[in-house]
Amino acid sequence: MSYSVPGFRHPNLPQNELGYTTKDYEGRVSTLCAGCGHDSISAAIIDACFEMSIPPHRVAKLSGIGCSSKTPTYFLGNSHGFNSVHGRMPAVATGANMANRNLLYIGVSGDGDTASIGMGQFVHVVRRNVNMIYICENNGVYGLTKGQDSATTDIGSVSKKGEPNALEPIDLCSVALQLGATFVANSFSGDKSQLVPIIQAAIAHKGFAFINVISPCVTFNNSPNSTKSYDYIRQHMASSNAVDFVPPEEEITTDYAPGTSEVVTMHDGSVIHLQKLDEKHDLHSRRSALTLINDYKAEGKVLTGLLFVDLDSQEIHETMNTTATPLRNLTETELCPGSEQLEKINEILR
Amino acid sequence: MKRDIKTNKFVIKFANVNGTGSASANSLFSKAIFRMGIPISPKNIFPSNIQGLPTWYEVRVNENGFLGRRGGIDIMVCLNPQSMERDVAELQPGGYFIYDSSKPIDKILLRNDIDFIGVPFMEHCREAYKDARHRQLFRNVMYVGSLAALLDIELDVLKGLIGEQFKGKEKLIAPNVKALQMGYDVAKKLHECPLAFRLSRRDKVGNRILVDGNSACGLGAVYGGATVAGWYPITPSTSVIDSFAKYCRKLRVDPETGEKNFAIVQAEDELAAIGMVIGASWNGARAFTATSGPGLSLMNEFLGLAYFAEIPSVLVNVQRAGPSTGMPTRTQQSDVLYSAYASHGDTKHICLYPSTPKECFEFTATALDLAEHFQTPVLVLSDLDLGMNEHMSEPLEWDDERTYDRGKVFTADDLETMEEPFGRYLDIDADGIPYRTLPGAHPTKGAYFTRGTSKDEYATYTEDGKKYVDNMERLQRKWETARHNVPKPDIRTTGKPCNVGVIYYGTSEASTLEALHHLDRLHGISLDSLGIKAFPFSDEVEDFIEQHEYVFVVEQNRDAQMRTLLINEFEFTPHKLISLLHYDGSPITARFIRHIIRDNILQTATAPRTRRSSRK
Numbered sequence: 014m015s016y017s018v019p020g021f022r023h024p025n026l027p028q029n030e031l032g033y034t035t036k037d038y039e040g041r042v043s044t045l046c047a048g049c050g051h052d053s054i055s056a057a058i059i060d061a062c063f064e065m066s067i068p069p070h071r072v073a074k075l076s077g078i079g080c081s082s083k084t085p086t087y088f089l090g091n092s093h094g095f096n097s098v099h100g101r102m103p104a105v106a107t108g109a110n111m112a113n114r115n116l117l118y119i120g121v122s123g124d125g126d127t128a129s130i131g132m133g134q135f136v137h138v139v140r141r142n143v144n145m146i147y148i149c150e151n152n153g154v155y156g157l158t159k160g161q162d163s164a165t166t167d168i169g170s171v172s173k174k175g176e177p178n179a180l181e182p183i184d185l186c187s188v189a190l191q192l193g194a195t196f197v198a199n200s201f202s203g204d205k206s207q208l209v210p211i212i213q214a215a216i217a218h219k220g221f222a223f224i225n226v227i228s229p230c231v232t233f234n235n236s237p238n239s240t241k242s243y244d245y246i247r248q249h250m251a252s253s254n255a256v257d258f259v260p261p262e263e264e265i266t267t268d269y270a271p272g273t274s275e276v277v278t279m280h281d282g283s284v285i286h287l288q289k290l291d292e293k294h295d296l297h298s299r300r301s302a303l304t305l306i307n308d309y310k311a312e313g314k315v316l317t318g319l320l321f322v323d324l325d326s327q328e329i330h331e332t333m334n335t336t337a338t339p340l341r342n343l344t345e346t347e348l349c350p351g352s353e354q355l356e357k358i359n360e361i362l363r
Numbered sequence: 364m365k366r367d368i369k370t371n372k373f374v375i376k377f378a379n380v381n382g383t384g385s386a387s388a389n390s391l392f393s394k395a396i397f398r399m400g401i402p403i404s405p406k407n408i409f410p411s412n413i414q415g416l417p418t419w420y421e422v423r424v425n426e427n428g429f430l431g432r433r434g435g436i437d438i439m440v441c442l443n444p445q446s447m448e449r450d451v452a453e454l455q456p457g458g459y460f461i462y463d464s465s466k467p468i469d470k471i472l473l474r475n476d477i478d479f480i481g482v483p484f485m486e487h488c489r490e491a492y493k494d495a496r497h498r499q500l501f502r503n504v505m506y507v508g509s510l511a512a513l514l515d516i517e518l519d520v521l522k523g524l525i526g527e528q529f530k531g532k533e534k535l536i537a538p539n540v541k542a543l544q545m546g547y548d549v550a551k552k553l554h555e556c557p558l559a560f561r562l563s564r565r566d567k568v569g570n571r572i573l574v575d576g577n578s579a580c581g582l583g584a585v586y587g588g589a590t591v592a593g594w595y596p597i598t599p600s601t602s603v604i605d606s607f608a609k610y611c612r613k614l615r616v617d618p619e620t621g622e623k624n625f626a627i628v629q630a631e632d633e634l635a636a637i638g639m640v641i642g643a644s645w646n647g648a649r650a651f652t653a654t655s656g657p658g659l660s661l662m663n664e665f666l667g668l669a670y671f672a673e674i675p676s677v678l679v680n681v682q683r684a685g686p687s688t689g690m691p692t693r694t695q696q697s698d699v700l701y702s703a704y705a706s707h708g709d710t711k712h713i714c715l716y717p718s719t720p721k722e723c724f725e726f727t728a729t730a731l732d733l734a735e736h737f738q739t740p741v742l743v744l745s746d747l748d749l750g751m752n753e754h755m756s757e758p759l760e761w762d763d764e765r766t767y768d769r770g771k772v773f774t775a776d777d778l779e780t781m782e783e784p785f786g787r788y789l790d791i792d793a794d795g796i797p798y799r800t801l802p803g804a805h806p807t808k809g810a811y812f813t814r815g816t817s818k819d820e821y822a823t824y825t826e827d828g829k830k831y832v833d834n835m836e837r838l839q840r841k842w843e844t845a846r847h848n849v850p851k852p853d854i855r856t857t858g859k860p861c862n863v864g865v866i867y868y869g870t871s872e873a874s875t876l877e878a879l880h881h882l883d884r885l886h887g888i889s890l891d892s893l894g895i896k897a898f899p900f901s902d903e904v905e906d907f908i909e910q911h912e913y914v915f916v917v918e919q920n921r922d923a924q925m926r927t928l929l930i931n932e933f934e935f936t937p938h939k940l941i942s943l944l945h946y947d948g949s950p951i952t953a954r955f956i957r958h959i960i961r962d963n964i965l966q967t968a969t970a971p972r973t974r975r976s977s978r979k
Contacts, residue, residue, distance in 0.1 A: 108642025341647035
């Protein structure tokens with residue numbers, strides 16, 4: 014059931030540059046369990062888009078199947094959404110992007126939808142560098158089918174089912190890095206101050222932006238011995254950096270100690286201001302990101318933050334040299350070669 | 364052997380080894396006859412292999428314009444020792460067996476009801492060329508030269524074609540012409556030319572073209588305004604996308620900037636291919652994919668989504684012999700049922716059945732219109748025979764007045780002026796077809812959520828059984844509307860009292876019509892016929908069956924799939940439909956159809972007809 018959100022809001026809700034309030038970025042009331050990490054991610058998406066003054070209708074939301082994939086109903090109600098089939102959001106998003114390169118595409122998926130049934134599509138959407146944001150709401154468990162382990166469940170992690178997982182987990186950030194993703198971040202649904210600027214940086218990025226968000230499942234995988242519970246993540250989370258997103262027209266006001274911060278200018282002119290929390294990390298080195306993930310894992314810690322950005326990213330339309338006009342806007346005039354041309358083709362075939 | 368002269372009416376077959384470059388020599392041979400104004404229909408019979416296995420090329424020459432497969436071989440040109448035994452056996456009595464006599468033929472193969480014509484191709488090539496690859500390639504051209512002498516092909520026509528083939532690589536013209544002439548001279552010297560089967564210039568081709576169905580489908584997608592293609596390579600559909608890409612590169616690239624008005628994405632599998640088509644179509648582009656049986660199986664889940672969520676999508680299914688991997692390089696019409704009802708739940712899809720390259724072109728363009736008009740998947744069911752063989756076809760035509768039918772789409776202006784709230788699945792016009800909006804259309808109006816789960820008229824998720832049924836019934840109304848808007852069947856009546864009819868579709872058309880012609884001429888059996896062009900079936904199909912006592916259904920599959928589809932969709936008694944089935948992977952022949960119908964009709968006086976009297 015999708016309930017409508019009551020229309021009433023505080024009359025003095027702040028407006029963004031376009032005159033929209035956060036209400037204009039909300040969706041329907043969530044039907045997920047109370048306390049679900051996914052709802053915090055939806056809230057972060059709303060905040061990120063509001064703060065960046067993204068026109069809601071210029072966003073297309075796409076998802077697969079699962080708890081995570083239900084969430085596009087719960088944010089950006091003025092955007093078109095598409096809840097497709099299990100594990101196939103990347104293909105639908107790729108096609109949508111081919112049709113109109115001028116919209117902002119937010120794909121939402123989960124660990125089952127991405128790392129199991131959708132693994133084949135995930136790795137290829139990364140390779141193609143489709144210009145989109147891909148958020149994997151990763152809770153290490155199948156929620157809608159009531160608690161089976163997923164392919165991202167850590168070895169030894171125990172869900173509500175009670176059996177420790179014996180199989181090697183898939184680390185989606187590492188996979189994305191190895192396959193040439195041009196933007197990779199890891200975050201936690203419970204850390205909004207980190208997640209919102211990461212989403213904003215992903216929006217500013219040109220090309221495929223992957224955000225893995227650990228998002229505890231309160232019903233099936235928040236048990237004491239689960240490695241994707243709120244408590245576990247809070248106790249074991251480490252950050253490579255603190256991210257502050259600064260829109261193009263704003264000035265950077267925060268002061269950091271010299272050598273500990275980095276300013277990164279994104280494709281659209283916006284700026285991300287990073288406070289380095291691990292000085293070994295080089296944001297522009299794939300190898301550094303991969304090494305760091307493994308180093309932290311060896312210490313039993315979960316590394317979060319913005320892990321890698323390729324500022325020279327060339328998205329798929331640039332590679333293909335597609336026309337700047339959205340393909341869907343082309344008409345007979347541009348598309349149909351006409352009868353005279355057809356007669357020339359006939360002549361060649363005689 | 365005493366022989367009658369047969370001009371412009373014979374079937375010749377080439378036995379080659381694949382990967383030796385014989386295909387271009389064979390097509391040179393065909394094109395030359397075509398240029399002499401004589402109708403031809405060439406067929407490739409090739410293995411699922413790249414190099415080293417037997418491959419055949421069968422050409423029917425028929426000045427009366429009968430272009431289906433006839434059945435039987437008059438001349439065998441054997442250049443493959445591996446297949447020589449079966450090639451000799453396949454010739455009809457009175458035929459010619461032309462072979463490379465550089466090595467003597469095994470005596471055990473000799474038959475006294477055919478003539479053996481040996482030409483030492485390899486021996487001459489070995490003398491004329493040093494390089495092994497040249498010997499191989501020029502042997503191909505050389506046998507075409509010998510055939511020019513043996514069959515009376517005009518040498519100037521062949522030379523002209525070689526000139527066209529090597530335009531831009533003029534250096535290659537002279538050595539090819541030399542090989543051609545060498546073949547011609549050697550055959551003239553060794554044999555009495557021409558043979559009893561021979562050619563003579565006619566004017567029976569007119570302005571017709573020689574093209575394969577896949578090229579025509581690809582070009583139809585260009586003319587029909589497809590901008591996005593998601594695809595995965597699979598025989599025999601790959602050349603549909605090759606053709607689309609070729610014509611797009613030629614016709615859809617800005618000459619100054621090099622920017623492209625198209626996007627072709629080679630997907631990781633067929634699931635992704637159709638997913639991309641659905642994503643692009645949902646977002647307002649015309650998109651299509653091409654595949655064959657196994658790919659269609661993988662697209663199954665997505666097709667159900669497209670049906671239920673009402674997203675236009677066009678799929679060209681070039682059928683091959685199944686099930687499973689089946690015979691990937693052999694033809695069949697065996698995805699008829701599967702295409703019509705693809706996916707779980709209550710689903711059905713518009714299907715179009717082209718018979719000729721011209722229809723491949725038209726139906727692909729039409730499919731793009733129908734898909735957007737009805738917001739549903741449309742499948743164009745070609746097959747390997749139509750798709751990968753060249754066919755003599757009427758020239759392709761395009762009416763410059765024609766506009767694309769983009770279907771019911773509310774624009775920002777429509778949304779602005781609407782008084783009622785937008786409902787994605789409201790049946791405003793009572794034809795079952797709802798209005799859609801495209802992402803990004805309007806800042807505050809018209810956004811909706813697309814899903815494969817059940818929903819109400821306003822696209823809101825619901826599990827209310829009544830709402831579900833309402834929606835399914837609207838889809839049924841839409842289906843009824845479609846029934847009146849798809850291409851009509853081709854009906855041919857004899858004008859004589861006739862209580863027996865014949866139904867065919869797709870590539871069974873040419874052979875069926877030829878069989879009917881000869882049944883009339885040779886046996887005095889005249890039958891009405893109907894060629895099905897689309898599913899859902901229009902009223903004319905039902906009427907035709909009702910009007911005849913019984914009807915043969917000609918198909919190239921084992922299970923009589925079209926017959927099943929007809930029985931499933933209509934109320935008449937199944938006994939009215941008699942199956943005529945051919946499914947060994949080769950294109951159905953006119954002779955096969957004629958014999959079965961003749962035997963069936965002539966035995967009716969003494970024995971009851973059986974439903975499936977018709978196995979080959």
